[in-house]
Amino acid sequence: MQDSAEPQNRSQLGLSIDGLSEYLAGFDTVRHPGLTELELIDSLFLKSNEMYPDDTAEALLVLCFVLIPYREVPMELPFGLGTLRYPLPAADLPTYNAKNRNIPRRFLFDSPAGHFGDADKLAHFFGNASAACRMRSNSIVRFFGNFVELFEKNFNTEADIDLRDVNINELGVRYGWHLLSQKTMPSVFITGYNIYHLFFYL
Numbered sequence: 001m002q003d004s005a006e007p008q009n010r011s012q013l014g015l016s017i018d019g020l021s022e023y024l025a026g027f028d029t030v031r032h033p034g035l036t037e038l039e040l041i042d043s044l045f046l047k048s049n050e051m052y053p054d055d056t057a058e059a060l061l062v063l064c065f066v067l068i069p070y071r072e073v074p075m076e077l078p079f080g081l082g083t084l085r086y087p088l089p090a091a092d093l094p095t096y097n098a099k100n101r102n103i104p105r106r107f108l109f110d111s112p113a114g115h116f117g118d119a120d121k122l123a124h125f126f127g128n129a130s131a132a133c134r135m136r137s138n139s140i141v142r143f144f145g146n147f148v149e150l151f152e153k154n155f156n157t158e159a160d161i162d163l164r165d166v167n168i169n170e171l172g173v174r175y176g177w178h179l180l181s182q183k184t185m186p187s188v189f190i191t192g193y194n195i196y197h198l199f200f201y202l
Contacts, residue, residue: 013058013061013062013065013089014089016048016051016052016058016062017062017065017066017089017090017091018091018092018095019051020044020047020048020051020062020063020066021066021090021091021095021096021099022091022095022099023044023047024044024066024099024102024103025091025095025098025099025101025102027040027102028102037104037105037106037107038104038107038187038190038191039187040102040104041104041107041122041186041187041190042185042186042187044063044066044067045059045063045185045186048060048062048063048066056133056179056180057130057131057133057134057176058130060126060127060129060130060133060176060179061126061127061130063122063126063130064123064126064127064130065088065089065090065123066091066099067103067122067123067126068088068090068120068123069100069103069116069119069120069123070088071087071088071090071096072085072086072087072088073085073086073088100119103119103122104118104119104122105117105118105119106118107121107122107190108121108164108168108190108193108194109194109197109198110164110197118164121164121165121168124165124168124169124172125168125169125171125172125175125186125190126172126186127172128168128169128170128171128172128173128176129172129173129175129176129179130176131173131176132172132173132174132175132176132177132180133176133177133179133180167193171189171190171193174189175189
């Protein structure tokens, strides 16, 4: 009885995160043979926009939360006060684990070779895109994106500022700003990013 009543207590954002997480969790090579990671990213974008046809910023925010590969954010508090673990909106644990296995992680030209790859980069991309759509200001979003990177460094959740995070944040800002005037698949921007860096930085 309690389980059936629980979804009624979920916010619209929570229900959308549940739905899109289930959608991502359902992808496998048998049901979707030959699907590339960029095609999966576009498919997730389209599915999220079906949930919020009149609110692009909210659709991007749902994508951000679904593509975060963590259930909580650990922060090492200063002065030896311990670790604060801040919970993030997420689907139930089985769905969360299943969708994490399907998060794209090899979609950038320089994605690391390890198992984790770039599993966290899409959350950066869509989170910044959502903020750009909502705030309608590139400069403000860039400020907050850089602030988060400094915050992570100072609280020791990452050893150094990740320049690849900064780059994908910037790409997300440009994408969100672009969506204010024209609908374009995220794969177009990601492919452009890859081509630019391959030709000008390698």
